[in-house]
Amino acid sequence: MNRVCAMRGRGMAIMPAEIESRLQRIRDDVDLQSVHSQYWLQDEFVVLDKLLPQVLIDAMVAEARLVQPRMHRNYVPGHKKGGSVSFYTLREQAPVTLNLYRSPALRWLLSRITESDLLLCPEDDPHSCALYFYTKPGDHIGFHYDTSYYKGRRYTVLIGLVERSDHCRLVARVRLKGQAEEIRETRIPMGPGAVVLFNGDRLWHAVTPLAEGEERIVLTLQYVTNQAMGPAKRLFSNLKDAFAYFGPAVLARRRSGAAGRT
Numbered sequence: 001m002n003r004v005c006a007m008r009g010r011g012m013a014i015m016p017a018e019i020e021s022r023l024q025r026i027r028d029d030v031d032l033q034s035v036h037s038q039y040w041l042q043d044e045f046v047v048l049d050k051l052l053p054q055v056l057i058d059a060m061v062a063e064a065r066l067v068q069p070r071m072h073r074n075y076v077p078g079h080k081k082g083g084s085v086s087f088y089t090l091r092e093q094a095p096v097t098l099n100l101y102r103s104p105a106l107r108w109l110l111s112r113i114t115e116s117d118l119l120l121c122p123e124d125d126p127h128s129c130a131l132y133f134y135t136k137p138g139d140h141i142g143f144h145y146d147t148s149y150y151k152g153r154r155y156t157v158l159i160g161l162v163e164r165s166d167h168c169r170l171v172a173r174v175r176l177k178g179q180a181e182e183i184r185e186t187r188i189p190m191g192p193g194a195v196v197l198f199n200g201d202r203l204w205h206a207v208t209p210l211a212e213g214e215e216r217i218v219l220t221l222q223y224v225t226n227q228a229m230g231p232a233k234r235l236f237s238n239l240k241d242a243f244a245y246f247g248p249a250v251l252a253r254r255r256s257g258a259a260g261r262t
């Protein structure tokens, strides 16, 4: 698994009010050819080092700490255990994180890398932009795909915010294309600012269990190529979000999702 240093040079400090203009500069500085080739060489998966400025990461860590008391703990026997904060909460309390998710410059960059016209998820999708908290011993998630229940493809961006752990790691089976195709199981450090991009239906991945006294926080951003979802998949997606991530209350908020939209 190859990591790409995405930037030709690091930018200066970023102020929250300047997020979009700074992201436009980041977009223009990215070595797009290198990132694009790595993404496709690794079957639609790439790790982007040093993409986002430290001040932006610091602001998102502060927002994660602010919303952490609203985290919903979940436990699916044999598959996952941890905490989550949904898009609904971030929309109310995490403006820097929301600006990043909605950034046209970031979406332009991701679209060029993936060769897809990426769209935001609909406003009633609690998973569109969310935080995952690994805070208790054993918190983890087993191997899975980020399956798209939409009528188009679904792409995941993971951004590391906190990784005080020697045990809890993103693990991915990365398919390397070439003369002889090869699959490597790779442990990927997701310290503050680490960015991972992949096609959710193509990367088999997991997060290994947290140990005592450790902590890990990751931001996830979801983009799609079609915002429509059939009724059966909508039902399954709702149930998964309610019971494996954000709690049953998220269903009521989804039904009344117009309230509080921005």
Ligand SMILES: [Fe+2]
Pocket (backbone or CB within 6 Å): 144, 145, 146, 205
């Ligand atoms: Fe995942």
